[in-house]
Amino acid sequence: MDENKNKDKIIIIDFGSQVTKLIARRIREFGVLSEIITLGELKYIKNFNRIKGIILSGGPATVTNRNFPNIPKSLFLRKIPILGICYGIQLIAINFGGKVKKGKKRREFGKTALFKKRESLLTTKFYKKSAHNVWMSHQDLVTKIPKGFKKIASTKESPLTIIENKDKKIYGIQFHPEVTHTNNGDILIKNFIFLICKAKKEWKIKSEKKRIINEVRQKVKNDKVICALSGGVDSSVVALLMNKAIKKNLICIMVDTGLMRKNEFVHTYKTFRKKYKLNVKLINASEIFYQKLKNVSDPEKKRKIIGKLFIKVFEKESKKNKKIKYLAQGTLYPDIIESKSATGSKSSKIKSHHNVGGLPKKMNLKLIEPLKELFKDEARLLGKSVGLSEEIINRHPFPGPGLAIRVLGKVTPKKIKILQEIDNIFINELIKNNLYKKIWQAYAALLPVKTVGVMGDSRTYEYICLIRAVKSEDGMTADYFNFKKDFLDKISNKIINGVIGINRVVYDITSKPPGTIELE
Numbered sequence: 001m002d003e004n005k006n007k008d009k010i011i012i013i014d015f016g017s018q019v020t021k022l023i024a025r026r027i028r029e030f031g032v033l034s035e036i037i038t039l040g041e042l043k044y045i046k047n048f049n050r051i052k053g054i055i056l057s058g059g060p061a062t063v064t065n066r067n068f069p070n071i072p073k074s075l076f077l078r079k080i081p082i083l084g085i086c087y088g089i090q091l092i093a094i095n096f097g098g099k100v101k102k103g104k105k106r107r108e109f110g111k112t113a114l115f116k117k118r119e120s121l122l123t124t125k126f127y128k129k130s131a132h133n134v135w136m137s138h139q140d141l142v143t144k145i146p147k148g149f150k151k152i153a154s155t156k157e158s159p160l161t162i163i164e165n166k167d168k169k170i171y172g173i174q175f176h177p178e179v180t181h182t183n184n185g186d187i188l189i190k191n192f193i194f195l196i197c198k199a200k201k202e203w204k205i206k207s208e209k210k211r212i213i214n215e216v217r218q219k220v221k222n223d224k225v226i227c228a229l230s231g232g233v234d235s236s237v238v239a240l241l242m243n244k245a246i247k248k249n250l251i252c253i254m255v256d257t258g259l260m261r262k263n264e265f266v267h268t269y270k271t272f273r274k275k276y277k278l279n280v281k282l283i284n285a286s287e288i289f290y291q292k293l294k295n296v297s298d299p300e301k302k303r304k305i306i307g308k309l310f311i312k313v314f315e316k317e318s319k320k321n322k323k324i325k326y327l328a329q330g331t332l333y334p335d336i337i338e339s340k341s342a343t344g345s346k347s348s349k350i351k352s353h354h355n356v357g358g359l360p361k362k363m364n365l366k367l368i369e370p371l372k373e374l375f376k377d378e379a380r381l382l383g384k385s386v387g388l389s390e391e392i393i394n395r396h397p398f399p400g401p402g403l404a405i406r407v408l409g410k411v412t413p414k415k416i417k418i419l420q421e422i423d424n425i426f427i428n429e430l431i432k433n434n435l436y437k438k439i440w441q442a443y444a445a446l447l448p449v450k451t452v453g454v455m456g457d458s459r460t461y462e463y464i465c466l467i468r469a470v471k472s473e474d475g476m477t478a479d480y481f482n483f484k485k486d487f488l489d490k491i492s493n494k495i496i497n498g499v500i501g502i503n504r505v506v507y508d509i510t511s512k513p514p515g516t517i518e519l520e
Contacts (some may be wrong), residue, residue, distance in 0.1 A: 007202040008052050009033040010193055013042060014337070015059030015069055015087050018513060019477070021334050022178040023055055023085070025375055026189045031201030035373075036337055039069055053081045053197035056088030058176065062140050063090045064102045070095070081169040081197045083122075089142060089163065089172030096146030096165075102139060111181060112136045112155045120152045120164055121195045122171050126187045134161075135181035141174065169196055179477060205374075205381045209241070212370045212382075216245040223325040225368060226314050227252045229280065230260075231268030232398050234330025234371060237383040241370050242328050243278055244386060251324070252278050255313050257306070258286025258413065259402030261427075262420040275389075285313055293404060293411045297448075299520035302411070306401040315364050327365040331372050332379060334475075376475060396441045397475065397517075405520040409448030414501075415463075419446045421499045422465050429491055430469075439481050442469035445519050453503030462503040465495060470517055478512040 010027050014020045014036050027034035032052075037045075045051075054075065061068050070091060076082070084092040090100045114132045116123070126132075134155075142160040145151060149170075152162035161174045171192065177185030193199045227242050229235050229252040242250050252272065256265050265282070272278045292305050311327075318324040371379050376397065383393045399405055403423070407415045422444040430436040445466045453460040472478035492505040508515075 008199045010053045012055045017058035020057040033203040052199040056084040058086030084172040092172045093142045098146035099144035134175035213245040224323040225326040227328040238330045240386040252280040257289040262424040328368040331369040406445040418501045440472040464504045468508040480509045
């Protein structure tokens with residue numbers, strides 16, 4: 001039985017905001033279970049007893065259109081506290097007789113001063129003495145307050161920035177409290193879940209270890225499980241958890257796709273065999289991966305090809321032993337959310353994760369995803385509890401498809417070799433200069449263009465290499481890491497002098513948003 005079904009929870013109905021996951025993160029940080037669902041998944045909820053609150057996220061839709069994503073009116077009759085954020089406040093306004101208009105003259109985007117108009121449980125201890133900064137991202141705005149609601153706060157452009165119906169426990173806010181750019185935004189969320197929803201603190205990452213191990217044992221019984229092990233944080237945590245749960249019935253498989261970092265697979269293979277005493281099998285499948293990726297430039301196609309090839313390798317192995325019935329992999333909660341559309345349209349999906357959207361529709365193996373309800377930092381804490389080394393726990397995120405999506409354009413063994421050398425220089429220099437742990441994620445990418453250069457008085461025509469390093473709390477928003485000029489000079493010289501095929505190095509200073517951390 002899933003123990004989380006018996007915990008107090010806050011559900012978040014996702015309307016497509018790129019920061020919806022941050023709402024769930026903030027709630028869990030306060031010790032309350034949070035779950036993100038789509039509008040379509042709402043109808044499958046039969047038991048609302050442990051749902052203490054509902055949050056309506058932001059999103060790209062507009063209620064000023066004839067057809068827009070809306071929630072059933074019956075949801076408002078359940079007497080469960082509701083908080084609407086951005087698009088969410090506009091839904092509340094429309095459903096209760098208010099008015100929303102498209103901002104024709106100007107929109108609010110970025111930091112905006114918020115002014116208090118009335119006391120509210122929602123804003124308890126929220127305001128600072130000076131003008132309070134919040135983060136806006138909208139064009140539509142509520143222009144007529146719905147019946148039964150009161151104005152709590154406003155900005156210069158949005159007179160109804162926070163509204164409430166205290167009797168019905170329905171609240172709406174136009175800005176985003178979940179992002180760090182909103183001062184004290186976490187206090188608003190805390191007030192909603194505790195003062196208004198009266199939720200209990202029942203979410204502890206330590207208890208997840210016991211729950212996961214018990215669930216795996218009950219599910220697997222005497223069958224055998226293949227664990228897809230890459231050596232990254234997520235798959236490593238899964239491997240150790242599965243080993244504690246089923247021991248001899250676990251077979252860890254490392255697939256050498258030829259797309260990993262320099263010497264990484266050999267080192268990882270030895271570590272898990274010798275240090276953690278796991279049953280690990282290494283399969284060299286680089287030839288078939290390169291063959292299938294030949295002349296493929298589109299990143300979505302790359303992800304899907306790689307996802308399907310992984311499954312083919314695992315299913316081929318499973319045929320050697322009839323007791324192998326399951327495949328365990330390190331899918332995280334954000335992987336699942338990012339790989340499905342909030343509204344059902346393809347356009348709102350940012351990318352398919354190779355182990356979610358890249359999987360084939362039909363598989364002989366049944367999936368086990370022990371981390372599918374966890375965020376990255378939660379997986380790291382779980383890894384620590386099962387004895388995973390700090391070296392692996394603190395590794396930067398690395399994409400499942402490997403360097404295939406860091407070689408922009410067509411993938412060839414030669415390009416991968418060049419990128420492996422660049423990446424090796426960059427990451428080692430970060431470690432040597434005590435910068436690695438200060439950075440959320442760093443990597444090198446090979447751009448699909450060549451430029452003219454001069455080396456030894458001769459003309460060169462070679463590739464451009466891009467290096468990227470970002471600082472972030474959770475990967476949802478990120479800013480570039482501000483290296484000192486001396487370090488960038490050193491890296492540029494080492495790469496150009498040490499890697500044949502590169503004559504130019506550029507540093508990416510794009511934040512997220514508008515960019516993503518990975519280029520593909």
